[in-house]
Amino acid sequence: MQDRVPDRKPATTGAQVVSAGSARQPLLSRRGLAIVGVLAIAALIAAGYAYWQHETFYPSTDNAQVAANIIQITPVVTGLITDVKVQEYAPVKEGDVLVELNQGPFRATLKRAEIRRDIAQQQASAASGPQAATAKGNAEEADIAVAEANAELGHATIKAPIDGTVGKVRIRPGEVAKAGVPLFPLVDTSTWWVDANFKETDLARIKPGQTAYVWLDSDPSKKLTGKVEAVSKASGSAFSLMPSENATGSWVKVVQRFPVRIALTVQPNDPPLGVGASASVQIDTTTDGAGDGAK
Incomplete structure (x- = not known):
């Protein structure tokens, strides 16, 4: 009678277990990367669509400057200057004496x-x-x-016709002021606006009366509010001394910019305004002047 040899199961080594696990990990990693990639692409598409929608209803530009009326202080009579009462860039009130003539x-x-x-x-x-x-x-x-x-x-006593800020003063006592020849500028600080140059592709939705938001480069943390006052019927290049000529066959089409005037509603806590200051502008085209739209 022969002794029966018991069946022996092949021993499972640690190396085989590690090998099987390693085979599954790359598969899971590839799936994970694919999912992450799809989600990232979807997020980019959603962000791009949201940006396009936002720019459609809230067109913006950083090609804008603050403006105000500037009048020239001009003598009515000719006379010898005996005293200059103001300094450069000083604020003045209506009726303040600016210059005295002999x-x-x-x-x-x-x-x-x-x-x-x-x-x-x-x-x-x-x-x-x-x-x-x-x-x-x-x-x-x-x-x-x-x-x-x-x-x-x-x-012979030249007074400020309005409230404002004096500009560059170049006259001195002893000089002769001539009738009709400006002495220095005076900025009218009672009314401010922004001239913003928008792309022609944005003009279809921009209309007078819409709410506009303005950020000054000097203090971008504060937002100013205004209203669209007017939209130019000519591009900025049309007002230049030498308008561009596109009659030749080698011209390159360039998106034109049109000036949009925005009247500012100045509040006491707003940052100081200055003529020529750079600004960024955003217009809420969902408003029509009767009320603000949802943003």
């Missing part, structure tokens, strides 16, 4: 006019008959001459 010649002219008026009035009172009408006319002309001389004396 009043001596104007006072002398006024005095002579008053003497002539007194004589003319005396002659008019003494005249009778046919000479009365002529004397009365002379007296009236003398009154007008006095009024004109008095006005010229008043013009």
Whole structure:
């Protein structure tokens, strides 16, 4: 009788277990990477669509500058400058004295006019008959001459016509101010706006009355609010001294930019404004001026 040899199962080594696990890991890694890649692509597509939608309803540009009215302080009469009361870039109020001209010649002219008026009035009172009408006319002309001389004396003191900020001052006492020749600029600080240059592809939705948001480069952390006031009917290049000529056969089509004026609603806590300051603008085209749209 033969002894039965028991069946022996092949021993499973640690190396075989590791090998099987290693075979599954690359498969899982490839699947994981594929899923991550699909999700990333989907996220990019969603982000791109959201950006396109946002830019469609909220067109924006960083090609914008702050603007305000600038008037030139111009003397009405010619005279010697005796005093300059203001400094460069100083704020002034309406009625503040800016420049004083020598009043001596104007006072002398006024005095002579008053003497002539007194004589003319005396002659008019003494005249009778046919000479009365002529004397009365002379007296009236003398009154007008006095009024004109008095006005010229008043013009010798140049005052601020509005509230504003003085610009560059280059005049000094001792110089002659000539009638009609500007002395220095004055920025009107009562009204501010932004001239924003938008691409022509954005103009279809931009209309007057829509709400606009402005960020100044000098303080981008604060947002200013305004309203679209007007949209130009000509591109910025059309206003240049040498407009571009596209009649040749080698021209390259370039998206044009059109100026859009945005009237600012200035609040006490807004950052300081300055003419020519760079800004970024976004327009909410879902508004029509009657109320704000959802953003």
